[in-house]
Amino acid sequence: METRYVTMRTVTLLLTILSSACNEQPATQPATTSLESASANPCLQRIASWTALQSAMTATSVADRVAQIQAAALEIGEDPERCTTSLIGDAIDSELRKVVLLKVGVQEYPAVVIYSCGELREGTRCSGREADDTEHLGEALDVAPALPADSDAQVQAVTDYAVASLQWYQALDSALLDDAQAAIALRPKEDGALRVPGTAEANVVFAIGRGPGGEFHKWVWLVK
Numbered sequence: 001m002e003t004r005y006v007t008m009r010t011v012t013l014l015l016t017i018l019s020s021a022c023n024e025q026p027a028t029q030p031a032t033t034s035l036e037s038a039s040a041n042p043c044l045q046r047i048a049s050w051t052a053l054q055s056a057m058t059a060t061s062v063a064d065r066v067a068q069i070q071a072a073a074l075e076i077g078e079d080p081e082r083c084t085t086s087l088i089g090d091a092i093d094s095e096l097r098k099v100v101l102l103k104v105g106v107q108e109y110p111a112v113v114i115y116s117c118g119e120l121r122e123g124t125r126c127s128g129r130e131a132d133d134t135e136h137l138g139e140a141l142d143v144a145p146a147l148p149a150d151s152d153a154q155v156q157a158v159t160d161y162a163v164a165s166l167q168w169y170q171a172l173d174s175a176l177l178d179d180a181q182a183a184i185a186l187r188p189k190e191d192g193a194l195r196v197p198g199t200a201e202a203n204v205v206f207a208i209g210r211g212p213g214g215e216f217h218k219w220v221w222l223v224k
């Protein structure tokens with residue numbers, strides 16, 4: 001009886017030791033450093049570079065800020081994984097929103113979206129980093145700031161970022177779905193006043209001009 005007890009106790013002890021050995025992790029396993037993580041993931045390195053370059057920007061004018069952002073993009077170099085494409089594009093768009101805006105009363109309305117491209121297609125379509133989606137912007141009327149319909153807006157533009165041949169248009173996005181050239185030209189008055197159309201006539205207003213480098217920019221507003 002005593003022998004059986006000792007044997008069972010010994011087996012139990014051995015099983016406990018083996019179980020602990022199987023679950024034990026190496027005590028000397030090296031921790032992964034942030035540098036190693038960046039090397040393993042090129043996106044982390046490029047994003048870190050962009051963040052550092054952006055925080056070091058000191059320019060105050062729109063033109064100089066855009067130039068600094070573009071220089072940072074060149075310094076980061078090729079980005080096949082598009083790690084920083086949206087970050088850099090959003091930074092440029094943030095500056096371009098200051099270039100042309102509309103003011104109704106005391107309320108300022110920056111463009112809801114900006115498209116940039118090397119050339120226009122089908123009259124007013126401007127597809128570059130992002131595809132021109134003007135014909136679908138009306139779907140965002142409930143969530144995006146919109147110009148009040150049948151109102152008078154004042155066109156405001158900064159002077160340090162030269163925009164050539166600025167042209168204004170109004171359109172119903174449903175019409176643009178069927179015909180990309182369905183937009184109707186608008187003409188601001190000499191004092192910069194622009195008549196915002198009624199919703200039966202248009203639910204988008206946009207302006208197209210050429211930037212200092214010859215690229216096209218398209219500023220788009222919603223009308224509600």
